[in-house]
Amino acid sequence: MTIAFTICSVNYLAQARTLGDSLQTTNPDLQYFVGLVDRLDGVTFEPGYEPNYPLVEVHTIGIKNFAGMCDRYNITELNTAVKPFFFSYFFKKHPEAEKVIYFDPDIIVFQPLTRLLGHLDHHETVLTPHLCTPIEDQKTPNELNHLNTGVYNLGFCAFRRSDDVLSYVKWWEEKLRYECLIALCDGLFVDQNWMNFLPLFIKNTFIEKHRGHNAAYWNLHERYFSKKADKFVINDKQSLIFFHYSGYDPRRSELISKYQDRFTFDERSDLVELFAIYHDRLVQNGNEYYRQFPCRYIKPEKIYKYVRVRKALIVPLRKLVAALDTH
Known part of the structure; x- marks a missing residue:
């Protein structure tokens, strides 16, 4: 048995449902769960918006x-900090599950995960790097950004049950209990930098460089898309297995991602259909409806404090950089 799961709060259930729908179509044998960083007591969804996948609060x-x-974390930090705890939970709750795969909710799986599951037959863990080839400009994100935020993207990771894996996950839990922060000056970017240690601690780790896995805004410089026989293909060679729509907001559909400035849709017409598919599925799955739900674990004053503190740090730094650029 193989489990696939995602993690989100109620406000991201449209994304989680879209991911689940794509897995159900392409990989119906997987058991899909939504790890919910929220509470459902007192919540009544309107007809048509009841999630049709198991929610694990x-x-x-x-x-x-x-x-x-x-108390320590904002909503992004909290949703990433619980990831290893959900891995432990699924391995313990489902002893029949030999493989457990995590996907960020803002992903669509387009093809069967045959290659990935095959890797897990022979390796204990699978990761995908942010990029596989150098970047030739200074736009965002570049290699320096990835040095700050982690070599591997933790929108995806996969584990096969073993003593070494269970020990690593326990270690990861303790690191994220206190140190799952967006604090670049301290070498931290939520859960990702901790995963730099995985290939060192578990030598039987597979680094998946196939371009069809975890395609996203950070590796668009090396991946161009076309269609052959109704399937998306990358660089006219490799099938697109799953695309990670990180930073895409259907309310600002003119942007590929709010986190990048390298490409526009005018420059990358090959992306238009891929994003139109995602936009339509999010709308159909109730994106605007779910966004109205605040996370029950994050107090409004904490959100304000988070924004205020980061503005206090970021704005002076930007002014300093601007001043240096003029000299």
């Missing part, structure tokens, strides 16, 4: 001192 999986994590 985070307070039910037995995280020690979870309330302290809620």
Whole structure:
């Protein structure tokens, strides 16, 4: 048995449903779950918006001192900090599951995961790097950004049950209990930099460089898309297995991602259909409806404090850089 899961709060359930629909179509044998960093008590969804995939509420999986994590983290940090705890939960709750795969909710799986599952037959873990070839400009993101935020993208990772894997996940839990912060000056970017250690701690790790896995805004410089026989193909060679629509907002559909400035849709017409598909599926799955739900674990004053503190740090730094650029 193989489990695939994602993690989100209620406001991202349209994305989680879209991912689930794509897995159900392409990989119907996988058991899909949504790890919910939110609470459903007191929530009644309107007809048509009841999620049709199992929701596992985070307070039910037995995280020690979870309330302290809620106090320390903003919504992004909290949703990433619980990832190893959900891996532990699924391995323990489902002893029949030999393989557990995590996907960020803002992903569509386009093809069967045959290659990935084959890797897990022979390796204990699978990761995808942010990029496989150098970047030739200074736009965002570039190699320096990836040095800050991690070599591997944690929108995807896969584990096969083994003693080494379970030990690593326990170690990862303890790191993320306190150190799952967006704090670049401290060498931290949520859960990602900790994963730099995985190929060192578990030598039987496979680094998947096939361009069809975890295609996203950060590797568009090396991946161009076309269609052959109704299937998306990358660089006229490799099938697109899954695309990660990180930073895409259907309310600002003119942007590929709010996190990049390298490409526009005018420059990359090969992306237009890929993003139109995602936009339509999010709308159909209730994106505007779910966005109205605030996460029950994040207090409004904490959100304000988070924004205020980061503005206090970022704005002076930007002014300093601008001043240096003029000299």
